[in-house]
Amino acid sequence: METNTNVAPNQFLENPITTEIIRNALYSAAEEMNASLARSSFSPIIYEMKDCSVGIFNRNAELLGQSAGLPIFLGNLDDCIKITTQYIGGIENYRPGDVYIMNDSYLTGTHLNDITVISPVFYDGELIGFTANRAHWLDVGGQDPGFSMNATEIYQEGIRIPPTKIYDAGVPRKDVINLITTNSRFSESALGDLNAQIAACRTGEKRFHEIISRFGLETVKRCIADIFKQSELLDREMIAQIPDGVYEAEGYLDNDGVSDEPVKVKVTITVEGENITIDLTGSSQQVKGMTNCGLAQTISACRVAFKELINPDAPVTGGNFKTLNVVVPKRTIFSAEEPAACVFYYSALGLLIDLIVKALSPALKEKSAGAHYGDSMIITFAGMDPRRNSSFLNVEATAGGWGGFAENDGQSGLINNVNGDFKNLPIEVLEDKYPLKVTTYGFRSNSGGAGKNRGGLGIVRGYEVLTDEAFLYLWFERSITPAWGLFGGGEASKPEVTIYDGSKEEKVLKVNAKPLKKGSKVVVKTGGGGGFGHPFEREVSRVLEDVIDGYIDRQAALEQYGVVIKPEGLDVDEQATVNYRQANRN
Known part of the structure; x- marks a missing residue:
């Protein structure tokens, strides 16, 4: 279903009510x-x-509709459709009922666990579009269950699938499906998840048909053209309000998981009229460890940052990002090539998104925020569950604090920016399915960066191992470049992980397949968000409320915010506070 977007501003093809x-x-x-x-x-x-995302697209792979999901996925499902079309020799080679699967990190941009499923949609014999989705499979046959924290090449990470047909004109290719799913340690779950992805595509196809049957194909085409034009015009209008110029920022990941060398991320943004270019020249070359990322996901991350700042309240469509250009030199961490490992492709992307906001913050103060805690902060337990006499694998991304912004404090205990609608795993589900006990779960006091508007808090989550055979995998990031503040706001706390085995205590941020005995405890603490504005400008009443709520303690109230709380009770010494702030503001 091709659409014509070459219409002048205010010259739309369909009435606005039908379009909406x-x-x-x-x-x-x-x-x-x-x-x-x-x-x-x-x-x-x-x-x-x-940990999934879905979308409906026209025949040009332009986005028509999406649900809440992982923004980092949604930003490049269109590229996966285009890549598949190229692989099969052209759009004319699709047939009704076809389904394709792919996960190649250098094509999709993600790690191999993220499985993309694509299906063409036909109406009265005409190819009108596609349905597509991506979901994380627990295991795809790498050297460790789930994924490794110390891989050095993609061949250690699991089965690698280029665009491959798994349904041919509605008939399943059982041999191909078996080949893929039997390469997982959890093949039954893999097959079940694949069938769920196919069902999602079929659901989208059915609903797409119903929309066209109700309104007519030509009306739908005109409305889509109008939607695309609206999105493009809004983008251009917002970019034109940014002063022309060059904006820069840089930061570092702690390491690549196999060395101690920091990994550099550099952003140069050029704004010219209605166009914006994000140039990643100067970022680290492709590394030996797993913080490499395929180009498609890098572009997706730039789109996420763009949308955070440019008209964030409007939905994303195929008309967005027409004025965005992304420049990425070859063989950097943002344009991985074979045989680079890519398991933790998103660590650099989370930092990249924060840096784009930081770079543009002088021009977009009211739309900017301090940095957030920055990474998925993965904790994984694997081993044998004695209750079921079977292997288990629990993979969790942990929440943290987001940055304060012009209007308010940052959010506490929220998932990181690449994961969007991702949820935490409820304690009841975790304890029922895995031989683990959650010993504590709550906000981490004093973790948010101080500011007129405080950064959000990180979380504390504790686990106790209830099996004699368990292994721990950790990937915690952003201790070298923790969440920074803006416009005088303070830096947030760094992440921290402590392992107790009953006889000693160990602090570590990254570990692969560490054996744990029964009774061992692991406590993870994520970072907070950066502050916004000078802390001494925060209203005294808000500081006192934070102390009462346990978000900060008395010492932080004094040292970070200059608020003196009397020794007895929770009353503020107003004059002492004024004197302290006057004497200590810098």
Whole structure:
């Protein structure tokens, strides 16, 4: 279904009421796709934690509708459709009922656990578009269960799948499906999750048909053209308000997981009229460890940052990002090539998104925020569950604090920016399915960066091992470049992980397959968000409320905010506070 977007501003093709009905119908169809995927999947990481995304596209692979999901996925499903079309020799080679699968990190941009499923949509014999989704499979046969924290090449990470047909004109290719799913340690879950992804595509196809049957194909095409034009015009209008110029920022990941060398991320942004270019020249070359990323995901991350700042309240469509150009030199951490390891491709992307906001913050103060805690902060337990006499694998991304911004404090205990709608794993589910006990879970006091608007708090989550055979995998990041503040705001706390085995205590941020005995405890603490504005400008009453709520303690109230609380009770010494702030502001 091709659409014509070459219309002048204010010259639209369809009446706005019909356009809005169709816009929302397409997004509702995508929401139903997502519900179908979550409700029929086999793995908690999908049905509980929502590590998945879906979309409906036209025949040019331009986005028509999407549900809430991982922004980092949604930003490049269109590229996966285009890549598949190229692989099969052209759009004319699709047939009704076809389904394709892929996970190649250098094509999709993600790690191999992220499985992308694509299906063409036909209507009255005409190819009108595609449905697509991506979901995280627990295991794809790498050297360690789930994924490794010390891989040095992609061949250690699991089965690598280029665009491959798994349904041919509606008929399953069982040999190909078996080949893929039997390469997982959890093959039953893999097959169940694959079937859920196919069902999601079929759900989207059905709803797409219903929309066209109700309104007519030509009306839908005109409405989509109008939607695209609206998105493009809004983008151009917002970019034109940014002063022309060059904006820069840089930061560092702690390391690549196999060495102690920091990994540099550098951003140069050029704004010219209605166009914006994000140039990553100067970022680290491709590294030996796993912080490499395929180009498609790098572009997706730049789109996420763009959308955070440019008209964030409007939904994303195929008309967005027409004025965004991304420059990435070859063989850097943002343009990985064979045989680079890519398991933790998103660590650099989280930092990249924060740095884009930081670079543009002088021009977009009211839209900017201090940096957030920055990474997925993965904790994984694997081993044998004595209750079921079977192996288990629990993979969790942990929440943290987001940066303060012009209007308010940053959010506490929120998932990181690349993961969007990702959820934490409920304690009840975790303790039922795995031989683990959650010993503590709550906000981490004093972890948010001080500011007129405080950074959000990180979390504390503790685990106790209830099996004699367990292994721990950790990937915690951003201790070298923790969440920074803006416009005088303070830096947030760094992440911290402590392992107790009953006889000694060990602090570590990254570890691969560390054996744990029964009774061992692991406590993870994530970082907070950076502050916004000078802390001494924060209202005294808000500082006192934070102390009462346990977000900060008395010492932080004094040293960071200059608020003196009397020794007895929770009363503020107003005059002492004024004197302290006057004497100590810098």
